[in-house]
Amino acid sequence: MATALSHYLESVRENLRLDHSVEREVIQELETHIEDELQELKEAGLSEEEAADTCLTLLGSAKLVARQIYEAHSQGSWAQALFAAMPHLLFGLLFALNWWRGVIWLLGMLVLILGMAVYGWWRGKPAWLFPWLGYSLLPVVAAGLLLLYLPEGWSWVAILFYIPMALWLVFSITVKTIKKDWLYGSLMLLPLPIITGWVLAVGPVDKFPEYWLQRLQDLAPWIGLSFLALAVAVATFIRLRKRWLKISVLVISGLLTLALVAYYAEGSLSIPTLLILIIVMLILLLSPALVERTLRHTR
Amino acid sequence: MAQRRELIKGSFDSLILCLIDQQSMYGYQIIKELEKRSQGYFRFKEGTLYPALHRLEEAGLIQGRWQMLPNVRQRRYYHITEKGLRSLETKRSQWLDFLTAMNLIIQPVSD
Numbered sequence: 001m002a003t004a005l006s007h008y009l010e011s012v013r014e015n016l017r018l019d020h021s022v023e024r025e026v027i028q029e030l031e032t033h034i035e036d037e038l039q040e041l042k043e044a045g046l047s048e049e050e051a052a053d054t055c056l057t058l059l060g061s062a063k064l065v066a067r068q069i070y071e072a073h074s075q076g077s078w079a080q081a082l083f084a085a086m087p088h089l090l091f092g093l094l095f096a097l098n099w100w101r102g103v104i105w106l107l108g109m110l111v112l113i114l115g116m117a118v119y120g121w122w123r124g125k126p127a128w129l130f131p132w133l134g135y136s137l138l139p140v141v142a143a144g145l146l147l148l149y150l151p152e153g154w155s156w157v158a159i160l161f162y163i164p165m166a167l168w169l170v171f172s173i174t175v176k177t178i179k180k181d182w183l184y185g186s187l188m189l190l191p192l193p194i195i196t197g198w199v200l201a202v203g204p205v206d207k208f209p210e211y212w213l214q215r216l217q218d219l220a221p222w223i224g225l226s227f228l229a230l231a232v233a234v235a236t237f238i239r240l241r242k243r244w245l246k247i248s249v250l251v252i253s254g255l256l257t258l259a260l261v262a263y264y265a266e267g268s269l270s271i272p273t274l275l276i277l278i279i280v281m282l283i284l285l286l287s288p289a290l291v292e293r294t295l296r297h298t299r
Numbered sequence: 300m301a302q303r304r305e306l307i308k309g310s311f312d313s314l315i316l317c318l319i320d321q322q323s324m325y326g327y328q329i330i331k332e333l334e335k336r337s338q339g340y341f342r343f344k345e346g347t348l349y350p351a352l353h354r355l356e357e358a359g360l361i362q363g364r365w366q367m368l369p370n371v372r373q374r375r376y377y378h379i380t381e382k383g384l385r386s387l388e389t390k391r392s393q394w395l396d397f398l399t400a401m402n403l404i405i406q407p408v409s410d
Contacts, residue, residue: 025365029326029349029375036327037345060344068350072357 004052005034008062014296015066017181018073019124026069034059067243074246076127076238083128084238087113087135088191088231096224100216110139125180127187131234133173134188138195140166178288179295185288186250187237191230193281194257198223200273201265222264226257233257247285254281311351312360313394314341316379316387319361325374326352352377360386 009027016023034055041051059065076084090109099105117136120129144166147158178185202215216223233253240246258281262274269277318324318332326348333341355361360383363375379387 025375026349026353028373030346032325032372032374033327033345033349035372058344059346061346065346065349068347069353072350072353075357 004056005038008056008059009034011062012066012069015063016070017183018070022073030059030065070243071241074243075241078239080126080128081235081238084131084187085231085235087116087131088227088234091135091191092224092227092231094224095220096228098217098220100220114139125177125184127184127238130177130184130188131190133177134191137170137173137188140169174288175291175295178291182288182292183243183246183250185291186247186285187234189284189288190234190250190254191227192284193254193277194226194230194261196280197258197261197265197269197274197277198226200277201261201268203268219264222260226260229253229257229260250285251282254285310394312355313387313390315348315351315355316360316383316390319377319379320384320387323376323378325376329377355383359383 009030012030013023013027016026018026037055037058038051041054042048046054090112094100094105094109113132113135116132117129120126120132123129144158144163147155147162149155150158174185174188177188198219202219203211230253233249237246237249240249255278258274258277262269314333315329318329324332327345329352330345330348352361352363356363356377359380361377362380363377365373366376367373
């Protein structure tokens with residue numbers, strides 16, 4: 001097949017962002033179409049090059065074809081939407097119903113999140129996996145932060161061993177997610193600025209744990225509400241077909257939830273801190289697109 | 300030209316269902332058949348057929364199956380489903396009603 005046509009198929013493949021099995025079928029189908037077209041054009045008297053050029057013109061834009069095929073497949077079912085929203089919903093209920101004080105609830109939640117993340121990864125990374133994956137990385141980050149508060153002299157263990165290992169794990173999972181589709185990277189990272197916002201709103205670290213627990217108790221209904229809002233946003237994300245709408249839902253829901261955090265934090269979050277959080281959120285949600293582009297160029 | 304494109308866009312799914320209802324077909328065959336039967340009226344960017352086929356398949360109106368050819372190549376043939384048949388029936392009756400109503404207004408009244 002002519003190089004231009006191979007490039008056409010490669011461009012379609014790169015812009016599809018679907019499961020590998022679907023991608024393979026789409027490309028094979030287009031390849032067969034091109035072979036039929038080329039054969040007919042050559043039988044009509046065109047040279048190899050002329051036939052390839054005519055074929056490209058008849059097919060139309062590779063990006064448009066890929067985008068339209070993506071939209072045909074990108075809408076998840078209601079069950080998938082519920083599955084994807086579930087970790088936010090559970091996290092929200094943990095606070096809204098005051099379950100966060102129960103060790104059994106916390107452990108159960110941890111096991112469920114890790115179990116779902118491993119199961120989804122093993123089942124070929126469906127769209128519902130990524131919110132679970134985001135939450136499954138939280139204990140890794142939290143454990144690293146807690147290690148920093150070990151008795152003096154011991155925190156070097158965290159700095160030397162745990163933190164590089166945890167960073168490598170988070171980085172490699174994020175890159176693998178972005179390779180599938182950068183939007184899933186954003187979906188995975190969505191709760192991170194919200195959690196950071198609530199941690200800052202709860203209070204200074206040196207007043208841990210008495211003051212913290214009291215503040216957490218006071219803010220629990222609003223923390224719950226913010227994660228329920230994220231659950232609705234994620235379910236909407238899964239049900240939408242168009243990419244620009246999916247991106248908009250993530251960005252708008254992220255910003256609105258941060259506004260909710262700032263409102264209920266009652267002055268605990270200063271304006272500069274809130275602005276920094278907004279910038280961090282935008283970077284987290286949109287930088288996966290740049291990482292994906294860089295990865296493609298490297299390949 | 301733009302008007303014609305809009306008209307085709309609105310009826311594209313019905314045209315595909317109609318053709319596949321008569322016989323299982325593959326993408327290239329559908330394009331050629333549409334062009335031939337409409338005497339060249341239905342001509343469009345060929346790549347846009349595949350999103351429509353995938354959309355119809357996702358909606359459960361058609362089903363694609365790979366078939367091995369004698370020269371070891373494979374082709375994806377599309378068949379209409381029960382749901383597709385019901386949808387086509389509705390679309391056909393809507394289209395005929397629309398056509399009748401349009402004719403009543405557009406065609407000059409004969410004395």
